[in-house]
Amino acid sequence: MCGIVGYIGVKPALPVLLEGLRRLEYRGYDSAGVALLGEPLWLRRAVGRVSDLVQAAREAPEATVGIAHTRWATHGGVTEANAHPHLDAASRIAVVHNGIIENMTALRAQLTSEGVAFRSETDTEVLPHLVRRHYEGDPVDAVQRALAHIRGTYGIVVLFADHPELLVVARNGSPLVVGVGEGETVVASDPQAVVQHTRRVVYLQDRELAVVTRAGVEVRGLDGAPVDLNVELIDGDYDVANREGFPHFMLKEIHEQPRSVRRCLRGRVQSEDGMAKLGGFQMTPRDLAAIQRIVCIGCGTSYHAGMAGAMAIEALARIPARAEIASEFRHRHPIVMRDALFLAISQSGETADTLGAIQEVQLKGGEVLGVVNVVGSTIARTCGRGVYLHSGPEVAVASTKAFTSQVTALLLLTLMLARTRDLSLPRGQEVAEALASAPEKVAHYLANPGPVDAAVELIRDARYVLFLGRGFSFPVALEGALKLKEVAYVPCEAYPAGEMKHGPIAMLEQGTPVVCVVPQDAQRDKAISNMREVQARGAHIIAVHTEGDDEVASLATVSLPVPPIADFASPLVTVLPLQLLAYQAGIALGRDVDKPRNLAKSVTVE
Ligand code: F6R
Numbered sequence: 001m002c003g004i005v006g007y008i009g010v011k012p013a014l015p016v017l018l019e020g021l022r023r024l025e026y027r028g029y030d031s032a033g034v035a036l037l038g039e040p041l042w043l044r045r046a047v048g049r050v051s052d053l054v055q056a057a058r059e060a061p062e063a064t065v066g067i068a069h070t071r072w073a074t075h076g077g078v079t080e081a082n083a084h085p086h087l088d089a090a091s092r093i094a095v096v097h098n099g100i101i102e103n104m105t106a107l108r109a110q111l112t113s114e115g116v117a118f119r120s121e122t123d124t125e126v127l128p129h130l131v132r133r134h135y136e137g138d139p140v141d142a143v144q145r146a147l148a149h150i151r152g153t154y155g156i157v158v159l160f161a162d163h164p165e166l167l168v169v170a171r172n173g174s175p176l177v178v179g180v181g182e183g184e185t186v187v188a189s190d191p192q193a194v195v196q197h198t199r200r201v202v203y204l205q206d207r208e209l210a211v212v213t214r215a216g217v218e219v220r221g222l223d224g225a226p227v228d229l230n231v232e233l234i235d236g237d238y239d240v241a242n243r244e245g246f247p248h249f250m251l252k253e254i255h256e257q258p259r260s261v262r263r264c265l266r267g268r269v270q271s272e273d274g275m276a277k278l279g280g281f282q283m284t285p286r287d288l289a290a291i292q293r294i295v296c297i298g299c300g301t302s303y304h305a306g307m308a309g310a311m312a313i314e315a316l317a318r319i320p321a322r323a324e325i326a327s328e329f330r331h332r333h334p335i336v337m338r339d340a341l342f343l344a345i346s347q348s349g350e351t352a353d354t355l356g357a358i359q360e361v362q363l364k365g366g367e368v369l370g371v372v373n374v375v376g377s378t379i380a381r382t383c384g385r386g387v388y389l390h391s392g393p394e395v396a397v398a399s400t401k402a403f404t405s406q407v408t409a410l411l412l413l414t415l416m417l418a419r420t421r422d423l424s425l426p427r428g429q430e431v432a433e434a435l436a437s438a439p440e441k442v443a444h445y446l447a448n449p450g451p452v453d454a455a456v457e458l459i460r461d462a463r464y465v466l467f468l469g470r471g472f473s474f475p476v477a478l479e480g481a482l483k484l485k486e487v488a489y490v491p492c493e494a495y496p497a498g499e500m501k502h503g504p505i506a507m508l509e510q511g512t513p514v515v516c517v518v519p520q521d522a523q524r525d526k527a528i529s530n531m532r533e534v535q536a537r538g539a540h541i542i543a544v545h546t547e548g549d550d551e552v553a554s555l556a557t558v559s560l561p562v563p564p565i566a567d568f569a570s571p572l573v574t575v576l577p578l579q580l581l582a583y584q585a586g587i588a589l590g591r592d593v594d595k596p597r598n599l600a601k602s603v604t605v606e
Pocket residue numbers: 298299300301302303345346347348349350351354397398399400482483486601602603
């Protein structure tokens with residue numbers, strides 16, 4: 001979703017800004033723009049990719065100060081006029097903004113009545129006009145006073161033609177990081193656009209404002225109160241990933257899963273003790289034993305991983321556990337029990353809905369730990385404690401390797417919790433063994449993925465596809481349907497197999513493709529009955545099942561066998577054919593699989 005880069009230094013600003021935008025491309029956007037210091041400010045914007053902006057910005061003036069933005073439309077269509085930066089009437093103040101200004105209707109009406117002519121449909125454009133209204137020669141004071149009128153979320157960078165020596169930056173609910181280099185300072189919404197210049201960074205906190213100069217950064221509260229500077233060194237893998245010979249990032253990331261699951265397990269499974277260790281949780285066995293319920297919070301794929309994790313926790317640790325969709329949970333005035341542990345699950349660590357849910361739990365005195373991939377991300381820092389997935393950068397918009405790593409991390413926690421309760425040493429050793437062998441099973445399937453092409457033929461022109469699963473396979477069915485919608489735009493839905501007869505069965509007709517996830521687990525026999533109900537309606541079954549399960553295979557039009565694995569770990573292998581199915585269907589239908597329409601990798605608005 002929207003990305004911000006700002007630069008003040010000694011180098012030509014334009015290449016730095018464009019490279020920064022390129023590094024933020026993975027977040028998803030629909031237009032881009034740049035403003036450089038000049039008399040007046042020099043502005044170029046373009047609909048489409050950063051490469052379109054590069055073309056539009058060919059004849060840029062020499063400047064060592066500028067700001068740039070990638071926009072993901074919220075207020076107003078995808079047009080050049082709506083792209084950021086936005087300027088005041090005299091083109092002397094430029095603003096880039098992430099977030100949403102909630103009182104923009106009232107502010108636009110007021111500014112219009114004062115004679116301002118708006119040139120875009122965006123909420124952001126109120127900012128340069130408001131800053132102009134309060135500007136009396138002091139840029140910081142003008143931004144501070146303008147922001148006092150704003151309700152909503154923002155991360156902003158403001159460039160003044162009259163003040164070539166600084167940028168003014170402010171944050172409320174939308175992340176910003178300032179990288180302090182030698183004679184140059186870079187501001188961005190994501191460390192990804194900073195690390196190639198410096199690893200010395202200052203993360204702005206909510207309701208903070210920063211004055212950024214070539215010499216560094218000075219931070220204060222929005223009320224002007226001084227704030228101690230906290231310069232951190234960021235670690236973590238921020239290299240721009242390459243496709244390693246694969247035609248798309250999504251396929252590369254699917255095939256990376258043996259390695260990413262292994263990285264998530266490394267040093268954390270204690271086979272002899274039948275135990276796991278998640279140091280980042282900072283919990284003693286006594287702390288773990290005191291937990292009476294678990295709530296996994298996330299969105300999209302992360303929510304599905306949370307569902308699978310919650311089921312494993314209930315099954316093995318016998319602790320009541322559930323998964324919650326962050327956007328619903330946070331606005332429901334949730335009950336936060338003192339004996340509950342909340343887990344915020346997120347690949348990007350920047351998802352606004354998940355962050356909002358965390359803040360709601362924290363405000364009510366609850367404990368939230370992060371299950372996060374991106375090191376140093378807002379969610380990781382807001383939680384303070386938790387587990388990193390170590391999946392490496394996930395670039396394709398559709399999440400794949402993060403899902404298997406999230407499930408893996410939650411299974412490690414499950415083992416820790418279970419062993420502080422009733423799980424015996426031998427049973428703990430079995431669970432530890434099942435986890436330790438998961439990367440090989442993932443690799444085994446990916447080396448021989450079965451007739452995915454034949455399954456694609458069944459679904460590519462379908463009007464409707466139904467995904468079914470029971471128990472641990474229901475979140476997998478949901479995840480398979482989500483992937484197919486996201487990257488192939490094929491209409492589909494997922495249901496618990498036993499619930500099919502209560503409605504969706506009406507959708508079945510001759511030839512309807514139905515994807516049944518039926519590994520060899522306690523639910524298998526019931527799931528076979530559901531498959532027979534599907535078959536009796538003339539629908540075509542694509543079955544994901546355990547190798548050697550001839551009964552399930554015999555009911556399927558296309559059979560996709562996966563290696564045998566313990567039931568609680570089955571999502572780690574049953575999801576793989578569904579990821580490949582979505583990918584190959586997307587390719588067959590000519591979709592942009594790495595950057596599907598309308599989607600963003602990092603969903604930083606509510
Ligand atoms: C699915 C997908 C989204 C994300 C969701 C949460 O392929 O990418 O549904 O899973 O937006 O994102 P994170 O995990 O970054 O919080």
